[in-house]
Amino acid sequence: MFEPVLLKNVDVPDGHLLSTYEAGGGYQALAKVLREYTPDEVVDLVKQSNLRGRGGAGFPTGMKWGFVPKRADKPKYLCCNADEGEPGTFKDRIIMERDPHQLIEGLAVSAYAIGAETAYVYIRGEYATAIRRLEQAIAEAHEKGYLGRGVLGSDFNFAVHIHCGAGAYICGEETAMLESLEGKRAQPRLKPPFPAVAGLYASPTVINNVETLACVPHIVMRGPAWFRGIGPDKSPGPKLYCLSGQVRKPGLYELPMGIPLRELVENHAGGPLPGRRIKAVIPGGVSAPLIPEVGLEVAMDFDSLAAAGSMLGSAGVIVVDDSTCMVKVATRIIEFFHHESCGKCTPCREGLNWVVKVLRRIEAGEGAPGDLEQLEKLCKGIFGNTFCALGDGAAMGLRAALAHFRDEFVAHIEERRCPFH
Amino acid sequence: MTMREKIEDAAARYPDQRSAIMPALLIAQKEHGHLPGPVLEEVADILGVERIWVYELATFYTLFHTEPVGMFHLQLCDNVSCMLCGSEALLTHLEMALGIKKGDTTPDRLFTLSTVECLGACEMAPVMQVGDDYHGDLDPGRIDAILERLRAEAGQAIGADLAAASPGE
Amino acid sequence: MVSITIDGQTLDVESGSTVLQAAERLGIDIPTFCYLKRLPPLASCRMCLVEIEGLRRLQPSCATAVTDGMVVRTNTPLIDETRSSMLDMLLANHPLDCPICDKGGECELQDMVMAYGPRKSDFRDPKRVFHSRDIRLSPVIIMNVNRCIQCQRCVRMCEEVVGAVALGTVEKGMDTAVTGFEGSLASCDQCGNCVEVCPVGALMSFPYRYKARPWDLAETDTVCPHCGTGCQLTVGARKGEFMRVRSKQEHGVNRETLCVRGRFGLDFVESRDRIKRPMVRRDGALVPVSWDEAGDYLRRRLSAVENKAAGGLASARLPNEVLYQFQKLMRTVFRTNNIDCSSRWSAPFDTLGPLLASFYTRASLHDVIGNDCVLVVGGNVTEENPVTEYLLRDAARRRQTGLLMLSARPSRLDADARAVVRVPPGGEAASLAAVVAGLAAAAGQALPGDAFAGIGATIDRPAASTGREGPDRLVAALKDGRSVTVLVSVDLLRSPEARATLQQLNNLLQVLSLLGKGAVMQFLFDRANQMGAWDMGILPGALPGLRAVAEVAARRALERAWGTEIPSEPGVDLDAMLDLCLDGRMGALYVAGTDPLIAYPDRDFVKRALGAADLLIVQDTFLTDTAGLAEVVLPAAGYGEEAGTFTNNEGRTQKVRKFREPAFEARGNLEIFDFVAALRHHALQPSTQGEIFDEITQLVPAYQGLTQDGLGADGAFTKAAPTPPAGTFFAAPPTPEVDDRLMLVTGDCLFHNGYLSERSEILNTVADDPYVEMSAQDAGQLGLSDGDQVVVRSAQGELTTKLKVNRRFPRGLVFVPENYRALRLNSLMRRGEYPCPVEVQKANAAFEIAPSAGSSASPEDLGQGMARGSP
Ligand SMILES: Cc1cc2nc3c(=O)[nH]c(=O)nc-3n(C[C@H](O)[C@H](O)[C@H](O)COP(=O)(O)O)c2cc1C
Ligand code: SF4
């Protein structure tokens, strides 16, 4: 049985209190790095661990930190991506609600490593409980000297501020988040310059996901070798999987990176609902192309899923069973992206609008010959040509649905109705 | 604290006042229920930023309302996980129970009904947010119970208002 | 330099260039929507995607920096398909109401679809419709949201170039729309630059709406008549009727931008306030007569006053040729050097002349403001020379120019400045002296020994009472700058301290050059041809070419060319001419195109003086207050009705073109001068515009080498022949007394700069009502709030108007724009006094306090302040 690390405290009553966290060895990693490590050594530690970002793209965290220039002519910032908007994802919320100090310690260690004295945690505004708990935790940590001027008697100063989102999925995209933090409409920025060089207020900035940061204290305490020993070497570590949809035991699971999708869904999450068969699984939030039942042997890590034409993304695993119309699922997914498109670039803003119109028509039994070709043409116009990855995610999702369940689309058009109704 | 003080307090967290527009709008909306033009102007004034910047943000983000909403804003998630778990039927149920369509507010201004994108609580799908609270694992029965409780709460609140207003008269 | 290959052609370009720029250099066309040359790339329209070898995805060429050895392709089937696909998606939601769209025929989307678009579209679903009606954002700007393609050029223009931050973008995704705060642009600059850069018919000019099709317009490139920045603009007329103004991306100092006056203020050419026929005074009233009758009358009157003094006053808005001919007429026919070119102030030529000769830099503004530091002295450049301000903002934001502001009036540009020094009204000279002293002290040994001794002797006195810290900040910044440009607002000339201010500028520029920082200076004139007027010798003390009248050689050269003698005595300025009038010594006073009665301090005095001239001749386009006092009124062609040239603040000479015939019986100004000269049996030779231009290029050194044909779309620069500065330093002015009264200053406001703008119907609809501005503190102390009707009272008179509280105003400062004739601001001013001490009170309170105090203002007069645009 895999021993949970990140979720150790979540089911403990009062897991969100500092006393609980300290009792379980909390803030020792922070004390240790302040005592024993230079910032560069912390960066090296994380590099050695092969930790890859848990926000979606899987970028090596140590390498990202390494891009931050050493010069100190400008303040540096650490931003925590707690926007968690990817449908099917709820892991960051649970960490912040039930074990917020784990995140704060992660923030402090990471800020020390990159030389930042200020961190902003960008939390989606809907997460009222998480916001409240994190606020309390920050106050507690401040009181105990884990935050503030001269953390734990060192000369490291560190403040954490919460910035509440207000309902826009695009704020999860890191450069849009920076725009939002600067008080602008959240639209992605051109890169280069990369945030590590010129991010928030044009200062060097690192953006990391909640789960990524939560891993850091454990790497410090247990060592990079421990971390690399879990799951595949190139994409290792304990991983949070969010299970939802048409599955018996939805919920948050901490398991090794690289666990086969089938094992995750069938053993841990209890498999399909009684009397149902799994038709497809979305492995990493709706941006990740769905995987039909036959593909469930795939291992849940960045590289294996990419090779299988999908992605680990946020590890929001959504299970779809045979009672469900795939055209409807695809339509709902594209509606989401259409609704959340920031409107900056032409293909995403205009293209998704046409995709939605055509899909809604097909789903309503008003499709016509040529519609599928038109959808494919639109996917081609959108994919690879949008400003940020939001448009790509939409196009990839639709392409996968068209590729694996074309018969359902054709049936809608030919029968002029939804076969599932 | 007055609204101005709260906003100035929030603004102190940032090196640039423009960053404080979003927090300020959240504060102003708590205070006023929604964000009509004069409130936006006041926010711009307090922060000393351009009015159009405030207006841009108030319309970009879905949690900000420039139009009034009911006392309770029922926000039912209809994204994929919730949809797979039956949110469509729940929407119909809510529309019947409240006698309004999604996007509308009941004539007594108690309830506004909306559907929203993923609330990040798919483990308890289908989910609905009311104010700060999430309600999960919903079915028609639980929805009815929630509505009943909210109505009672509203009755108390109104009663309390009346009580507060009457003694002097 | 890095080497890049595009479509097989290889080129070396500067590193940091974009692929798009490199392609442009090779003449390879890449379509763009969101790209605007003067703005940082947005890369959102995705029209400019190209293939780059080694990269998996197409890249936006507008935002991709070239790297050495990069291989780019812009003409592959994939790119064709992608472009067509982008256009297909855009067009599918575009209304395609081209037949009724103002932009039809000059729409970038139309053109792009013709060039790169799909031949047919498969989209069958209904189009998006936002709003079924167009939204009137302001009196001059109207928006059709459905047509918008979200290139964001307009919003970026508004924020980054104009600095108004009035337009913004609301909602997101498909609902995204460009608009103003709460859907209104009622309080923006109304510059219309957003309309100009809109590639489609989304943002439109309301006055031009549905008026013409582009292909029916006769377009004329000309120069804006509204201020000395001298923007290029293109007038569109249909059958001689003025229709619109637009601007061209590549042309002029302005490169497509204009301010509200340039873009919307040219309809004054259609003003009904024209002088239709010549008029002469009979039995106290002006009566219209024929040109012949006017000639007969004038001949008699001219000979009657022949033996008395004469004087001439001409507007700095008239073209060079007209001004040149005017001074020739005055000097050779009226035999006087009493010539001036401003009805608001007189320039002390003894100081001005050497300053211009040594430091005025005739060069493009773009270049001179690229220096490390630009010091802007006086005025409010945002309101007086808006397009110059755009360029300054750009220099500060994108070219690391350190802007330093020293003025009494705050301006929007202050926000982009590195240092702002607010001086008390009239305190410019003292502050400049402090800066000079500070620089000299700080430079110390760095200055050559004897030069330093010279400065030390004259200016080593403690700085003026303006507070040390302000000038110190300027000193610090100027010391660090390697190159410095000084831009001087001409409003400093209003002050009786004008000479002292010019002297301190001279000191400053000398110190800066001694410190090896170059010393570049230009004026910020508010009249379109002020520089030209000076160059043409519309000054009592200077001949064409800015050479002193007293200089024998200069006089001889002109006498030889003109074949007649020039009086050798320098003339007197406007102020002294008015004295001559009052003393009964003025015979003919010839006023061309200007209105001293509305502009010169102390209206009562001016009225008496003008009335006391034996013969007041007014030659003008519009019926001015001064014309109302004249004995003979001659109707002249207006702007756009005769050709000529203007010389702008940069010393750039540009063609002002004719786009319509003189209205009614008006005649060209040159023709009228011939007419008057002939009455005195003289012939002005040459007499046509082209020949006069040629004579100017021969006789005015700065204009040598210019040819009419050489004045292309960007005009041509006159050349300075810098004379080394005299090397002497002027003493610092006496320390101004601390005066805690409210001090009134005046100047232009954004929407008006007098005379012409006041006759623009469109400007009148967008301009504020007449107003007085003061600080929040002063208003608070006086118990006044924004919007109150207040009385502004000086020792001389009073006016009533609306109060505008300006939070950026310093205490003690009161500003009334000089451009509202109904206010009769000059009734408050006293000759030789500026700024003008005033009191401000609530309007009704004033009535209570002084119902019969015998003040000069009758209730009727007070009422005039409130009435808008009285006839
Ligand atoms: C459209 C879009 C939405 C995203 N949403 C999130 C999100 O909600 N949370 C998150 O952590 N990362 C999100 N990301 C990924 C972030 O851009 C970024 O890669 C991540 O925060 C980096 O943190 P990490 O390296 O720790 O993963 C999103 C990316 C895109 C393109
Ligand atoms: S209004 Fe015109 S310029 Fe502005 S974004 Fe829309 S299409 Fe572009």
Ligand code: FES
């Ligand atoms: S011009 Fe490059 S993306 Fe628009």
